[in-house]
Amino acid sequence: MTRETLPHFLHASGRTFGKEEEQLVLEALRSGCLSKTGGSLVKRLEREFAAMLDLPFAVACSSGTAAVHLCISALHLEPGDEIIVPPITDIGTILPILWQNAVPVFADVEPLTMTLDPKDVSRKITSKTRAIIAVHLAGQMCEMESLRKIADERKVALIEDCSQAYWAEYKGKLAGTIGDMACFSLQQSKHVTCGEGGLLVTRNQEFAQTAGLFADKAWPRDINSLGSGRFLFLAQNYRMSELQGAVALAQIRKVEKIVARRRHSADSLSCLLTNLTAVSAPHIPAHTKHSYWLYMLHVTQPENGTHTQKIGDALAEQGVPAWVRYIADPLYLSPLFTQPATYGTSGYPFREYGAQKFERGLCPQAEAALDSVIAIHWNENLNSDHVKDIAAAIQLAAKQ
C-alpha cells in the first residue's frame, strides 16, 4: 500500500468539494462583494449552522482559534482570571486565553478518552475560575453531564471546543448544544472546511452580541455608520470573507453525511481489530457517539512510548498517515509555558497570577495517555478496501 492510495485531507481525494461549493463561490464573486459586511453568504452560513444545531445564534469568524477567542471575549474577563483547559488539544484552544490576559489552568484527562477528567476539573476550580473549556478530542465527547453539573454548581461558563467533533453525540445531544457556548474550526483538516475559518454557537443572546462585535472591531454597525469612529471595547478583526463563507455554507450542508461515512468506516476497522492484543480500537463510552476526526489506536503495552513509536513507524512505512502520540507532549511542556514566552520577558500573566508549575508530572494521566496512542488520520472517503488495507497494515505493525 502506498500513501497515495489513501484519501488525505490535503488532497482533493480526501475532501468533499463539488458543484455545490463552486456554485456558491461563483455567487459570491458575481455579487461583487466579498466582505461579510455587505454580503449575504456568511450571514446565511450563520443562520443555517445555528438552525442545524437547533440553537438561535451563530457567529462566523476567521479560524477555530478566533472562535475560541470569541467565546472568551463574551465572558468580559479581568486580567488574571482563570480558565480550565485540558493539556491535550490544539494550542488554538489556549492561545486566546493568554491574549485576554487570563491564565489557562490545566486539568488532567481521563486515561482512555483523553478528554477532561471531571474530578480533576473540580479540584482545579478556584475563586478566579471563569470557565471550563471541554475539548471533544478527535471526535470523542467529554463527560458532559459531570462537567455541566460542575459548571452550574460553581457558576462558571462551560465552553465546548467542537473543532474536532462535528456531530459527535452525548446521550443523544449533539456536540455544541450542551455548553453555554461552543466553537468549531473550519481549517483544512477538519470534517468540513473552507481552508481557514471558525464558528461560535450559543443560545445566549448577550454572548452572541458581544462575540459578533468582538469579531468586527467592536464596531456597532447598525447604529454607527462608516467613519463615525465609535468603537465599544478592545476587540479584533476576525471577520470571515464571503469566499470562505460560500465554501463553508456548502460544506456544512454535507456534515451529517460526512460524519456518518466516517463512523461507518471506523466501526468497520474496529471490528477488524478485535482479535489483536497489542493494539485496541478507540474507547468509546456507550452513551456517546464518536465522529472520528482521528482514529485513536491504543497500544496495550506502550513501554513508555517506545513500543508505540515502533508500531507508528511500521504504519508509516506502509503508507498509513498517523501522528504517533497525537501531540509530542502535553501542551504545558511547550516553551510558551516553560520559559514562559509570552509578552517580551515579562512572563505575564504567569509570573503575576499563575499558580501551576509547568513541568512533567503536572497531569500524569495525560502524560501516560500520550505514550500509548497513535492518531490515524481518518477520512470520509475511505472505502471498504482502504479499511481492509489499514487493518492489514495495523496487524503487521502490531507484530513489532
Ligand SMILES: Cc1ncc(COP(=O)(O)O)c(C=O)c1O
Ligand atoms: C480542538 C481544537 N481547538 C482549536 C483549534 C484551532 O482551530 P484553527 O486551526 O482553525 O485555528 C483546533 C485546530 O486544529 C483544534 O483541533
